[in-house]
Amino acid sequence: MKREIPLVITFVVGVIIILDYFFKIGIGTLSLATVSMEIQNWTLIIAAFALGLAAVNLLRIHSANIRLKRPGWYNSLALIITMVIMSFVGITQGTNSPLYRYWYTGFLVPVDATIFSLLAFYITSAAYRAFRARNVDATILLVTAFVVMLGRAPVGELIWKDVPRVTKWLMDYPNMAGQRGIIIGAAVGALSLGLRILIGLERSYLGQD
Amino acid sequence: MSIWQRLLNIDRRIVYLFLFAFISLPLLVPIGLPLTISPETRAIYDYIEKLPEGSVVVVSFDYSPSSYSEQHPQAVAVMNHLMRKPGIKIILVAFWEQGPIMAEEILRTIDTHGKEYGKDFVHLGYVAGGETAMSAFAADIHKTFPVDYRKNPIDSLPMMADIRSAKDISLLISIAAGSPGVPEFARQIQGPYKVPFAAGLVAISVPITMPYMQSGQMFGLMAGLRGAAEYEQLLNMKGKGSIGMDAISFSHIVVLAFILIANVAYLANRKGGAK
Structure with a gap:
């Protein structure tokens, strides 16, 4: 029963949501849309609990790092201290309070933005080392990247006024064809995975193979 | 050597x-290098310009501090435009947990041009659940957000009396850094409810999003900091987008x-x- 009940719940909930997406079915005041809406609200509540669970799990893992003095344990300590402070201020004074905003805009925003910005340095170094005309394929990639980069910056238009037009063509045709293929492939994969979950063939989400 | x-x-x-x-x-x-405005950015500007009074625009703040420097200027530019337009109702919402703080920062610093909170614009805050949350929001805004970000019951906000679901939305703009973002909005709101949809994106996710533009699921997009700079130029404002373009x-x-x-x-x- 421990295995069958979750499978039945998954099947029933999945079928209701799918039917509601495509059809408007209802008898009297009770409609499939109402049931579907109720299920979605339960999902939102579960998702909110999952956030709390994630916070507890984070605390558990990083506490163990500190206790066992694992390599980089001081990073775990910094995480726990900031997490406790931010949570305390957020819960007691609200996320719109001046103190919370001070911590958020004064610490989190610059740190997070800095880490993301460091990518520019790594990408420049990586581009310098990787973009080399070693063969025909690499040369096509190199030329395309060169043109698109020029077309994305205002300076490109100063160098050659048609760069944005060529960039647009590259984005609208070769890029679009490739991206569309990826999207359709992923959608077909998601569809087949969804079907497998619905009929109980795929059970890894239950914590078993 | x-x-x-x-x-x-x-x-x-x-x-x-x-x-x-x-x-x-x-x-x-x-230096102030000249900047050509892309048709994708202009499409958003033109669409907002043509919105009749009483239109309801949802701006979704789906980004975090990591893309702040690229996307916050986009959000500031769009919000400035919406605030300037008389008679437009604005709903701020977030499907990323850090979105509401970004939205509040803009509301604190922007000129609202006489628009009043609750009457002309509301901030609903964040709801967990990603794509499911978007679907629930589209089906029933009041049930998904019983209170707004400032703890007011949604039924107490005059503006929200006639806005119940995605059917009442005239335009959806997501400032999206990743997932949930464009594909999820296209699936859950644009497709089923036929809501006109545009987005502000980090430059790196523009290529993967282009098929949504060509298919017509999106009618406009702002690409990275350049998109923000273009929008600022259309508004004749000097913002962080323009400053960063050089x-x-x-x-x-x-x-x-x-x-x-x-x-x-x-x-x-x-x-x-x-x-």
């Missing part, structure tokens, strides 16, 4: 130094210069080796 071999193996710290210098200089001494140009020049150096050296070195 020949000159070509040296140019093939430039120390990464030198690369970093050049990039740092070329990003910093234009920030300190702006730095973008210069950083691209550095990257391209290093790629060029590496390839000239690579080919010369190979030619030398062949001899």
Whole structure:
């Protein structure tokens, strides 16, 4: 029963949501849309609990790092201290309070933005080392990247006024064809995975193979 | 070691130094390189310009501090435009947990042009659940957000009395850094409810999003900081997007210069080796 009940719940909930997406079915005041809406609200509540669970799990893992003095344990300590402070201020004074905003805009925003910005340095170094005309394929990639980069910056238009037009063509045709293929492939994969979950063939989400 | 071999193996710290210098200089001494406005950005501007009074626009703040420098200027520009337009109702919402803080920052600093909270604009805050939350929001806004971000019951906000679901929305704009973002909005709101949809994106996710533009699921997009700068230009405002554009140009020049150096050296070195 421990295995069958979750499978039945998954099947029933999945079928209701799918039917509601495509059809408007209802008898009297009770409609499939109402049931579907109720299920979605339960999902939102579960998702909110999952956030709390994630916070507890984070605390558990990083506490163990500190206790066992694992390599980089001081990073775990910094995480726990900031997490406790931010949570305390957020819960007691609200996320719109001046103190919370001070911590958020004064610490989190610059740190997070800095880490993301460091990518520019790594990408420049990586581009310098990787973009080399070693063969025909690499040369096509190199030329395309060169043109698109020029077309994305205002300076490109100063160098050659048609760069944005060529960039647009590259984005609208070769890029679009490739991206569309990826999207359709992923959608077909998601569809087949969804079907497998619905009929109980795929059970890894239950914590078993 | 020949000159070509040296140019093939430039120390990464030198690369970093050049990039740092070329990003910093234009920030300190702006040049103001001319900027052409892309049709994708203009489409959003034109759409908002043509919105009749009473239209309801949802702006979804789906980004975090990591893309703040690229996307916050987009959100500021769009919010400025919406606030300037009389009679437009604005709903701010977030499907990323850090979105509401970004939205509040804008509401605190922006000129609302006489628009009042609760009557002309509301901030609903964040709801967990990603794509499911979007679907629930579209089906029943009041049930998904019983209270707004400022703890007011949603039924107490005059503006929300007639706005119940996605059927009442005239335009949806997501400032999206990832997932949930464009594909999820296209699936759960644009498709089923036929809500006109546009987005502000980090430059890196523009290529993967282009099919949604060509299919007509999106009618406009702002691409990275450049998108923000273009929008600011359309609004005749000087924001962080415009300020950063020279730095973008210069950083691209550095990257391209290093790629060029590496390839000239690579080919010369190979030619030398062949001899």
